[in-house]
Amino acid sequence: MDRRRHLTVAALVALALAVTGRPAPAAAQDPYQGWITPAPATTPAPAPSPSAAAPSAPARPPAIDVRLGIAGGGAPLLGELSGPVATTTARMTVAALVRLRVPRVSWRILEVYAVWPHGVGITLQNEDLRLGAVRLHLLDVGLFYASAAPVTVQRLERRWDLTLGAGMEIDLPSRLSLTADVRLFAPLDVFGVVTQHGDAARLVGEEIARGAQLWTGISYRW
Amino acid sequence: MDRYLVPLVMVAAAAGCAPELPRELAIEGRFSDEETALLVEAIDEANHRLGRLVGHPVIYYDGRIHDRDGFSFEDFDDDRHVVYVFDPDSREYDWTGEVAEPGYVGYATLADVLIEHLDDFGGDRARFRRVALHELGHFLGLTHNPDPDSIMYSGPKPDTLTTYTHADLRAFCLAHDCIREP
Numbered sequence: 001m002d003r004r005r006h007l008t009v010a011a012l013v014a015l016a017l018a019v020t021g022r023p024a025p026a027a028a029q030d031p032y033q034g035w036i037t038p039a040p041a042t043t044p045a046p047a048p049s050p051s052a053a054a055p056s057a058p059a060r061p062p063a064i065d066v067r068l069g070i071a072g073g074g075a076p077l078l079g080e081l082s083g084p085v086a087t088t089t090a091r092m093t094v095a096a097l098v099r100l101r102v103p104r105v106s107w108r109i110l111e112v113y114a115v116w117p118h119g120v121g122i123t124l125q126n127e128d129l130r131l132g133a134v135r136l137h138l139l140d141v142g143l144f145y146a147s148a149a150p151v152t153v154q155r156l157e158r159r160w161d162l163t164l165g166a167g168m169e170i171d172l173p174s175r176l177s178l179t180a181d182v183r184l185f186a187p188l189d190v191f192g193v194v195t196q197h198g199d200a201a202r203l204v205g206e207e208i209a210r211g212a213q214l215w216t217g218i219s220y221r222w
Numbered sequence: 223m224d225r226y227l228v229p230l231v232m233v234a235a236a237a238g239c240a241p242e243l244p245r246e247l248a249i250e251g252r253f254s255d256e257e258t259a260l261l262v263e264a265i266d267e268a269n270h271r272l273g274r275l276v277g278h279p280v281i282y283y284d285g286r287i288h289d290r291d292g293f294s295f296e297d298f299d300d301d302r303h304v305v306y307v308f309d310p311d312s313r314e315y316d317w318t319g320e321v322a323e324p325g326y327v328g329y330a331t332l333a334d335v336l337i338e339h340l341d342d343f344g345g346d347r348a349r350f351r352r353v354a355l356h357e358l359g360h361f362l363g364l365t366h367n368p369d370p371d372s373i374m375y376s377g378p379k380p381d382t383l384t385t386y387t388h389a390d391l392r393a394f395c396l397a398h399d400c401i402r403e404p
Contacts, residue, residue, distance in 0.1 A: 083321075084313035085295050155296050198331040199322045200295045 065101035067169075069179055070094070071217025075152075077210045083203045088154040089211035090118065097179075099125075099219065109137065115213075119146040121163060133171040140165040144185055151185040152211035153204055160188040165212075169219070181215045184208055240363040240397040241332050243276060247361065248284040248304045250293075257340050258286065260347060261305055264354035271386045272362065275400040280362055298333040303361070305354075308336035328353040330360035352379055359390065363397045 074092040081087060097113035109125040123142030127135055144151070144161040151161070165183035172178065186208045187193050194201045247265065249258050262283055269279040289297070293306035293314060308329060309315055318329055327343065329336040335357045343350045352373065359374050367374035369389040386394070391404030 083295070083317040156299055196331055196333040197295070197298050198329070199318060200298060200331075202321060203295065 061103040063102065063104060065103055065221060067097075067099040067101075067177060067219040067221040069097050069099070069177070069217050069219025071097065071179055071181065071215035073213060073215040075211045076214055077212065078207075079210065081203050081206055081210075083200070083206075085155075085200075085203045085207075087207055087211070089152040089207055090154075090213070093118065093151060093213055093215070095215055095217070097217075097219070101127075111140075111142070115144075115151060117148050118151050119144055119148060121145065121161075123163060123165070125167070135169045135171070136167075137169075138166045140167060140181075140183070143188070150187075151213060153187070153207050156187055156193065156204065158187050158189065161185045162188045162190070171221075175221050177219045177221060179215070179217045179219055181217075182212055183215070184212045241361075243362070243398060244273075244279045244282050245361065246282045246284040246303060247335070247358075248287045248302060250304055250306045251286045251288040252292070252307045253286075253305070254340070257350070260340070260351050261337070261354050264351055264358055267351075267355060267385055268358050268362070271391065272394050275391060275395055275402050275404060276398055277401045281358065293334070293336060298331060303334055305335040305337060305357075308338045310338065310342065328357040330357035332361065332363065335361050348381065348384070352383060355386065359386070359394075362394070364390065364393055367393055 072092075072094045075089055078087055078089055078091060094116045095113050096116075097111055100110045100112075101108075107127045109127060111123040111125060112120070113123065114120045121142055121144035123140050125137040125140045128138045129136040140163070142163040142165075144163050146159055146161060150156070150158060163183050163185055165181055167179065167181035169180075170178040187204075193204055197204060249261050253261065265281045265283050268281055273279045284303070287302070287304060289304070289306070292309060292312065295314060297304070297306065308327070315326075318326060322329075327338045337350070337354060337357060340347065340350050343353070355373050356379075364374050366376040367389050369375060369387070370377065371380060371383065372387050372389040373379065373383060373385070374390050374393065388404060394400070395404050
């Protein structure tokens with residue numbers, strides 16, 4: 001009696017999964033498939049037989065996805081400004097970063113990073129687009145605390161910066177990922193800069209834009 | 223009109239547009255004694271006309287300073303507020319003329335004030351003083367006023383104008399906490 005009940009429940013589960021169109025991923029398939037990212041429409045539904053019921057449940061993505069990485073780069077676009085002010089922006093920087101995902105719950109990524117030798121920051125990223133192993137986060141917003149010195153426009157003495165950026169991750173086998181990020185560091189007190197500098201605030205803006213840091217790196221994921 | 227202007231100015235003031243009063247202001251040592259005296263007169267006038275509205279001086283004269291390099295935009299970033307010589311031969315003057323409006327004789331932000339030498343005004347002491355009052359207005363958080371008879375008007379002003387007008391005082395009280403009616 002019990003055996004028949006189990007078989008019935010398994011068949012009902014298989015039928016429900018077939019109706020919702022959720023595929024049964026292979027072992028090598030993306031573990032996020034069917035959870036956060038939409039399932040491909042072309043995947044055939046498994047037959048509602050008792051033998052197919054057990055492997056038809058999609059693999060659950062990890063509860064927490066942590067990536068630890070290191071990246072380096074600089075400001076490739078930084079050149080002479082259009083006005084009579086010398087640039088005071090870091091040309092080369094190295095960053096260590098930790099990215100935390102809770103993939104069953106949210107698309108968002110929380111990043112904590114340190115830029116040597118400037119300070120530490122926190123960024124909220126959205127995983128906007130996924131193309132196979134490539135993940136794009138296109139609007140990263142965060143705060144940076146310049147414990148030693150600001151990354152851009154160091155002539156403005158300040159502790160807090162607003163950061164804006166975008167980036168890409170490419171997942172490789174063996175838990176490695178390549179990362180590429182571009183990040184702007186602007187004084188958090190933007191209004192104060194404009195009132196203090198008047199027209200010359202344009203030069204601050206120009207230096208912020210040209211001083212955007214382009215980082216490439218590698219990360220390891222758990 | 224004030225129905226819209228007052229909330230706007232209040233928001234701007236809350237965001238940091240209107241500086242806290244009184245403010246300290248030094249004068250660059252390259253100004254001659256005569257020019258320095260005219261600038262201090264302008265500070266006195268601001269204290270007399272605007273200070274009575276808030277019940278205390280609006281600017282403290284902070285003495286003369288000697289900046290060997292003259293003015294540069296980096297000086298906006300230091301904590302000291304100074305009236306600098308606006309040198310027509312400087313790159314800062316050229317750049318400001320390119321991005322803003324050519325032919326400036328003065329320039330000011332909440333950080334510092336720039337005014338040309340008296341000679342560049344053709345020795346016209348009254349005009350030098352008017353420009354000083356205008357730039358001090360900016361230093362105190364005032365913006366340009368559309369009233370052509372106002373000190374804070376952006377264009378040429380009447381020769382008879384010697385101090386802040388009622389329009390300037392009203393604008394000042396929109397940005398600051400006045401205890402008297404303008």
